[in-house]
Amino acid sequence: MLVKQKGIIIKTVDYGESDKIITILNEHGAKIPLMVRRAKKSKTGLQATTQLFVEGLFIYNKWRGMGTLNSIDVLNSHYDLRMDLFTNSYASLCLETIDGALDAEQVDAQLYALLSFALTQIDSGVSAQLVANIVMLKCIYYYGFDINLTQCAIKHTEQPGEFVGYSFKYDGVISRAVAHLDSHLMPLSNKVIYLMAILKKLPLSKINSISIHDDIVEEMSQFILLIYKEYAGVYFKSQRMINQLKRFNINLE
Incomplete structure (x- = not known):
């Protein structure tokens, strides 16, 4: 046939x-x-x-x-994606995340739309690291877990300006007033928490031109990779290459 x-x-x-x-x-x-x-x-x-x-x-x-x-x-x-090592590695991270989200016999058109979106955004000049973060946020459900980014896990308030970090003990973001209740709280800026909450829920059709400061994108990456490790036991092979490239750049400087 x-x-x-x-x-x-x-x-x-x-x-x-x-x-x-x-x-x-x-x-x-x-x-x-x-x-x-x-x-x-x-x-x-x-x-x-x-x-x-x-x-x-x-x-x-x-x-x-x-x-x-x-x-x-x-x-x-998508020729340009293969020409730069960092861009290639983050694009590969998008592929790896989506590949791992889909079982061999499973069919989900949303994942094709997500991959097409990711490659198009990177081609258009959007930060490949930011695009990889969006892909990983969108794929959380496929890996069998979810995260609370909009409500304090203890006080249940919904004031983004008060959030100071994420608690694996309470499985959610924590407000400044109760941060002392978790000595292992992962500090996060409220801006990072707010932007991740938006990107996680916003439909792809609503995400147009994206520009976020590199420091915020890096903070997002560290958190997202950690939640995949903690909640799904997943560590992406593509991230190893990214870490090696970052160490190489630091050594050169």
């Missing part, structure tokens, strides 16, 4: 000397593994079109098991 589907390549694995297995997230939100024959041969023209982040119309044969790719009509190669 010949199938035509729009999708984005989220994973590639070399297979033998000349072949490759790619996984696309199709427009319906399903992960589709495809065998690409002679993908590593320059004469086939498939080397450039079967890389991560490539978005296109995929035409493949599908019977039982894995499909076999026939051709790709590239819609957007």
Whole structure:
């Protein structure tokens, strides 16, 4: 059966000397593994079109098991995402987060929309680190947990200006007046808490041009990575590369 589907390549694995297995997230939100024959041969023209982040119309044969790719009509190669190591690493973090959120047999069109949004935003010049934060905030539910960012977990007040940190003891943000009740409180600026609460709930269609100071974005990242570790036991491989790049930059300075 010949199938035509729009999708984005989220994973590639070399297979033998000349072949490759790619996984696309199709427009319906399903992960589709495809065998690409002679993908590593320059004469086939498939080397450039079967890389991560490539978005296109995929035409493949599908019977039982894995499909076999026939051709790709590239819609957007997202070439620039691969040229800068930091941008590439954060874009890979987006892929890894969405890939981990979706089981092999699960279908969720919202995740395809989220990935398409993320790559488009990074292409347009939005901070790749900020986009990765948005993706991770949007994927929290898929990893089986949630976080309270809008109400003090002890006093139950909803005054963002009073929030001073997040408590894993009480599973929520904490107001200044009761911060002494958790000696292990993770300090967070109220601006970071407020912005994360907005980005977590705001529909993608409402998120247009985004500009947030780098220090705030970094504070967000540290918190979001910690909640994934604490609540879901997840540590992203892409983050290891990001940490290494940051240490390398510090050493150079």
